[in-house]
Amino acid sequence: MDLRSERPYWPSTCRRPRLRSSLSRRGRVDVLIVGAGVTGALVAYALAKAGARVAVVDNRAAGSGSTPASTALLQYEIDTPLVKLSAALGRAHxxxxxxxxxxxxxxxxxxDRELGGGIDxxxxxxxxxxxxPSDVRTLRGEVAARQRLSFPVSMLSRAALRSKxxxxxxxxxxxxxxxEVNPLKLTYRLLSAAKERGVCILPRTRLNLSTLATKTxxxxxxxxxxGRVVADRVVMATGYETPEQFREIAVVTELRSTFALATEPLSREPWxxxxxxxxxxxxxxYARTTADxxxxxxxxxxxFTTAAARDAMLASKTRTLMKNLRDLVPRLRFQCAFxxxxxxxxTKDGLPYIGEHHRFPGVSFALGYGGNGITFSVIxxxxxxxxxxxxxxxxAKLFTFDR
Ligand SMILES: Cc1cc2nc3c(=O)[nH]c(=O)nc-3n(C[C@H](O)[C@H](O)[C@H](O)COP(=O)(O)OP(=O)(O)OC[C@H]3O[C@@H](n4cnc5c(N)ncnc54)[C@H](O)[C@@H]3O)c2cc1C
Incomplete structure (x- = not known):
């Protein structure tokens, strides 16, 4: 699948490190991870720290799928508000x-501390x-629900929002x-750290996943x-291309097209x-600022229909996003750079799918689907x-396929 258009911002901020490494002659590992985006990188790093022998393969160069398109706001708020999620799944869940x-x-x-920083x-x-105005009541209810969990949140009135x-x-x-983070620097640093701990990384290596998943x-x-890899377990960190490779995933997910831009650097804080x-x-x-x-x-x-239809909307969607930014911050002078x-x-409930699907024993899916995909990938x-x-x-039980 063509996951994104050509020119996201993050690749202009860093160079891809040398990641390719060679497998031991017998190719024996504990875990084979398919996918070297931010999810595969997080999983590889965590497993390497846990002492696992790991190989990571990716069809593309590492960090070249959806990860460089991410705007990388890292939030605990799930796409489905807490009040709605409680109504759908029960309050405890x-x-x-x-x-x-x-x-x-x-x-x-x-x-970040372990990696020694460098990920912005x-x-x-x-x-x-x-x-x-009618949203205010809903937001108040959400604040009350989160405060019950002792989350540090408060409601700002129009006047407080304007003055602060x-x-x-x-x-x-x-x-x-x-x-906020630079998702590409995060991915590269994790993969480099994993490689230092002996993880073998094999970019530009496509696997047939449906055949792989049904093996014993x-x-x-x-x-x-x-070459050959022999692995006790497989992790599918294959992002948004997973539904086209597994009917079981396609039936529980919905694909959407989304759009983003980055301005030229500003001379002062925009808000x-x-x-x-x-x-x-x-x-x-949504909006954030970047390190520069x-x-x-x-x-x-x-x-989402097709990648061509998605990309054909880019110019008009960019104009709309720029208008949204002008409406929100009218005094801001900016030019679009990327x-x-x-x-x-x-997913229907806004939660990711993590863990085994009953049809594929030994295969764990790491599918951080939803607006806060990176947060989900950490989980x-x-x-x-x-x-x-x-x-x-x-x-683990919160994100299973049979929830
Ligand atoms: C525009 C946009 C904005 C976003 N904003 C945010 C945000 O603000 N905050 C947030 O938390 N999340 C955000 N997300 C979501 C987040 O970016 C994704 O959840 C995350 O990047 C997915 O990473 P991944 O590693 O799972 O997927 P990818 O980066 O796509 O990596 C998966 C890899 O699997 C490989 N692969 C697939 N099939 C095979 C195969 N058969 N053989 C070999 N390799 C294979 C692919 O080549 C690919 O490189 C956003 C996403 C987009 C598109």
Whole structure:
């Protein structure tokens, strides 16, 4: 699948490290990970730390799928608000999912420390903006639900939002806990650290996944270059191309087209504190800043049909995103430097699918589908590493296929 258009911003910020390494002659590993995007990188790093022998293969160069298209706002808020998720899955399940997402933010801070920085990870406050006056009531209910979990959130009135953040909207949830990151630097640093711990990385290696998944353990995989991997377990970190390779995944996900842009660098802060901004509109809109002081915005989602149809919308969607930014921050003067389109997958309840599907024993899926895919991938890495160590992660049952 063509996952995104040609020119996202992040590849201009860093160079791909040398990652290819060679397999031991017998090709024996504990875990074979398919996919070297941010998910595969997080899983490889976590497994290597847990002492596993790991090989990672990817059809493309590492970090060349959806990951460089990500706007990489890292939030614990799931696409489905806590109040709605509680109504759909029950309060205990919904609250546990939100708590797991919040812990994942701490995990990323820890990973950054372990990696020695270099991934442009920064703590930010975040603002979930009301679009219409009637949104305020819904947001208040959401604040109350999150405060019951002792999450540090508060409701800002229109006046408070204007005086503290210079934004003119009917109200907003102010959350004290969010992060921003450079997703490509994160991926490269994780893969480099994993390689240093002995993980073998084989880019530009396509596997036939449906054949692989139905094999019996240990999985014996013939590589296109004539080599061979023998693995006790397989992890599918294959992102949004997974539904086209597994009917079982296609029936529980929906593909959407989405759009983003990055401005030229600005000379000063575009809004106070460079908080992460996102709104409750449909289609929604969100914004952040980058390490070199660009504004990055995204949203304007549409149902996905084909990559060509998605990319044909890029020019008009870019104009709409720019208009949204002007409406939100009227005094801002900016020029668009990068714009791109991507495909992403969402699930009905907004939660990812992590773990085994009953049809494929020995195969774990790490599918962080939804707006906060990277946060979900951190959770997936933890769950998979715990399973390798012989324990069951407390969040594992929240994201199973049979939930
Ligand atoms: C425009 C956009 C904005 C986003 N914004 C955010 C955000 O603000 N915050 C957030 O948390 N998330 C966001 N996301 C989601 C997040 O970016 C994704 O969840 C994440 O990048 C997915 O990473 P991945 O490693 O799972 O997938 P990918 O990066 O696509 O990696 C999967 C890899 O699997 C490989 N592969 C697939 N099939 C095979 C095969 N058969 N053989 C070999 N290799 C194979 C592919 O080549 C690919 O490189 C956004 C996504 C998009 C598109």
């Amino acid at each position: 919904a609250e546990a999912a939100y708590k797991a997402s919040r812990i994942a933010l701490d995990d990323i801070v820890r990973i 990870l920064l703590p930010r406050r975040s603002l979930q903006l009301a679009v219409k 953040f210079s934004l003119n909207r009917p109200g907003a949830i102010l959350s004290e806990e969010a992060l 353990r240990p999985f014996r995989v013939e590589l296109p270059d004539g 106070p504190e460079r908080a992460l901004l996102w709104d409750a509109g449909d289609p929604y809109f 002081l660009r504004v990055m915005i995204g949203g304007e989602d549409e149902p 714009c791109w389109a991507g495909t992403f997958a969402s 997936a890495a933890d769950i998979i590493a715990a399973a390798f160590g012989g324990s069951t992660h407390p969040a």
